[in-house]
Amino acid sequence: MRPARLLAMVAVASLALGAASAVAEPLGSQRQQAYTDAGIEFGVPASVLLGVSYMESRWDANAGTPSTAAGYGPMHLTDVTTANAGGSKFEAAGGDARGDDARPMLAPPAAATPVTAVPQLQTVDLAATLTGADKATLRADPAQNIRGGAALLAKYQKDLGIASTNPADWYGAVARYSGSDDSTTAASFADDVFSTITQGVDRVTDDGQHVTLQPAAVQPNTAQLGKLGLRGNAPGAECPANLGCDWVPAGYGQFKNTYGNHDLGDRPASQKIDYIVIHDTEGQWDGVLDSIKKIDNPSSWQYSIRSSDGHVAQHVQAKDVAWQAGNWYVNSKSIGIEHEGFAAAQGKWYTESLYRSSSRLVRYLAAKYQVPLNRQHIIGHDNVPGITPPLVHLMHWDPGPYWDWTHYFDLLGAPVRPTGNSFTGMVTIRPDYDTNQPAFTGCTVSGDGKPCVPHGSGSVILHTEPRQDAPLLLDAGLHTDGGPTTMDVSDHGSRVETGQQYAVADQSGSWTAIWYLGQKGWFYNPHHSVGLGAMGLVVTPKPGKATIPVYGRAYPEASAYPAGVPVQALAPLQYTFAAGQRYVLGGPAPAEYYYAVTFDTPSHTVVKGTTKYLEIQFGHRVMFVNAADVNIWPSFLCGA
The missing domain is CATH 3.40.80.10 (Peptidoglycan recognition protein-like)
Incomplete structure (x- = not known):
């Protein structure tokens, strides 16, 4: 049976889907209150604080562990000297x-x-100065971490000389919070924050906290980006x-x-x-x-x-x-x-x-x-x-x-x-x-x-x-x-x-x-x-084949190689694809080999064969089989 015909059979099959799993009840609302309290304390609109935190961590605590950028907690306060100790x-x-x-x-x-401790990777120091909380607490306590992030945003807003409670007027401070040194990346971060504010989010965090950002239409003042003095892209x-x-x-x-x-x-x-x-x-x-x-x-x-x-x-x-x-x-x-x-x-x-x-x-x-x-x-x-x-x-x-x-x-x-x-x-x-x-x-x-x-x-x-x-x-x-x-x-x-x-x-x-x-x-x-x-x-496997080989690459047959290009051996891997087993088809894999072993490019050649291979999901890794060794079937005709 041809793959095109099989795809058509799959497309027209009418099968009811199972019911969605029930969503677990949220376990807490303390984090929501922490955003509200920190916003009031430092004069940051709650929607801005929630939007920035969502873009940094999706409001997760990550069990107090640092991100790959040395950031801790829902506000991603950075402390590279601690994160990379040892x-x-x-x-x-x-x-x-x-x-x-x-x-x-x-x-x-x-x-x-x-890594070196540049300022954007050590924001916990400034947050500690602004809040009076010690750095260990800011890293480990989600509520104090949120206070630290709010204090940083308020400082960035003050440095811009802007006094406003309108979320639209916080675009520059949000862009600076990204820590980026180029205007496009900073703008992308700020745009994502304000898009999140506009769309709204409702989520249960990794530690069971139910947090909601109600949608609100905001047109941010993007002209503030120019006040940050950031570079353009190379x-x-x-x-x-x-x-x-x-x-x-x-x-x-x-x-x-x-x-x-x-x-x-x-x-x-x-x-x-x-x-x-x-x-x-x-x-x-x-x-x-x-x-x-x-x-x-x-x-x-x-x-x-x-x-x-x-x-x-x-x-x-x-x-x-x-x-x-x-x-x-x-x-x-x-x-x-x-x-x-x-x-x-x-x-x-x-x-x-x-x-x-x-x-x-x-x-x-x-x-x-x-x-x-x-x-x-x-x-x-x-x-x-x-x-x-x-x-x-x-x-x-x-x-x-x-x-x-x-x-x-x-x-x-x-x-x-x-x-x-x-x-x-x-x-x-x-x-x-x-x-x-x-x-x-x-x-x-x-x-x-x-x-x-x-x-x-x-x-x-x-x-x-x-x-x-x-x-x-x-x-x-x-x-x-x-x-x-x-x-x-x-x-x-x-x-x-x-x-x-x-x-x-x-x-x-x-x-x-x-x-x-x-x-x-x-x-x-x-x-x-x-x-x-x-x-x-x-x-x-096709009838009569007890096992078939699986490969780690889909190279051409020997006759496809031109003079001067060594034939590449195609060694089967050490796994067994036996009769009666089935693996999901990922798609065709053309038989090709790019011969490029010299600095000078004139000798580079793409060898293309006529052997047809198929990519399959054979284990954790994808692998390849010769199409001549297998039959292709719709999964519902081979169901367990």
Whole structure:
């Protein structure tokens, strides 16, 4: 059956969706009162205070842990000297960012430069002076944190020489609160705050506080931005007009007997851009920008996003191929975006400013290069497959289980929603981020076994049987010694993430099993509230095939390579796709190999084959199968 016909069958299928889960009752209203009280005390309109706090933290307390920009509490008061005491680098996996075994791997990059305590990363000091509260209290006590934020806003307003209780007259103070040094980023932050005020928000926070910002039409005085003396954007970056974005070029040149740190290309004319890869930097902003400029750095990426204010720097043009994902096939067909932050270190969380800037950039890039806004094409570095069996365990695992994919896809305008029901044969993973808090370990030092600070997560843990105390699944690629999967924060061998889709394998009471790395993986799914009913296309081995290989890249057949271009071996990975199993189809994957192993571009060649591959969600990472090995079916015809 042809895929087009199958898609038509899926489109016309009429299946009732399950009822929505009930919303839990809010647990407290103290935070709402804290905003009201602080606004009165410091003369800040409550709507402005609520709007700024929502943009900083979505009113969450984050259990007193700092953000990746060293910000604490609902108002994101920054204290970099405390947040980074004891070190700021959480070591990720090793491996080769280029991911092309046709070229020798270069030496790994040096550790990132430690962050310095610039004023925008140390606002807790001024807040302490203005409120009389000590810094430890301002960091840990949400009500005092809100007082500190209100005091800062009042100070910024006073510095502008404006005395008004009209929210429209607070645009300049709000823009300054962003901490940005460029006018576009500061304006973007302020515009988001006033858009939030206009639209209104009603939310239960991560610690059970019910907070409401009633909608109110406000036309802010945007002319105040000019009084802040901020710089404009450095020219040259490929970014949407409403995004603060500079061109900070990656190093590119020859050294010794090689070159770095990316390859020139001609995309999308030469190769379609199919993926956008989400990374985190595992280092601070200044060090990241310093490293990308070095030609001997064996890694590169297209964009970096600053955590404190969402400012963007572009380093590699979209037409060129960055060395970012550890898989040359994915690199040659993707754009990589690094987000200042840490996948797990010390429980740090990603800021709202970072999420919003990233979503604006991704929407722009996805529209320009026709990349679908789904989890088959907007992927984490942790979803990129290894290229050969020995390299699977060296692949990175960022942005990690604390990246909020649900919120991110809401901001992208492509929310994660049910598209089927319990009989349609597929699920889309979507736990409640705030209340879903897996018991991870090793957030300070991977593998130390110490419990992580409880925190919301988009990760769902899989078990071998439908019970919480059952063992985790095995991942032969991650645990090459045959050892068990663990709850270490970096070990995703038995873990699924928000937005990913899987074929249903079984059902038992409130438990659902999916096909995952050749095994049945069970997760707790009461009322289908964690694995939402979904409908789409799945693949299964053709009759007569007991097992079929899965691959980490989709390279052409040997006959497609021209003279002078070495044939690239296509080694199956160490996993088994057996008869009777089903995996969700992500889409076609063209057979391509970009031959680029020299500084001079005339020898660069895109080899295109006739073999047809398909991308599937095989485990935590996407993988590829030869289309000739499988049949494609609507998921509801293969339901459990």
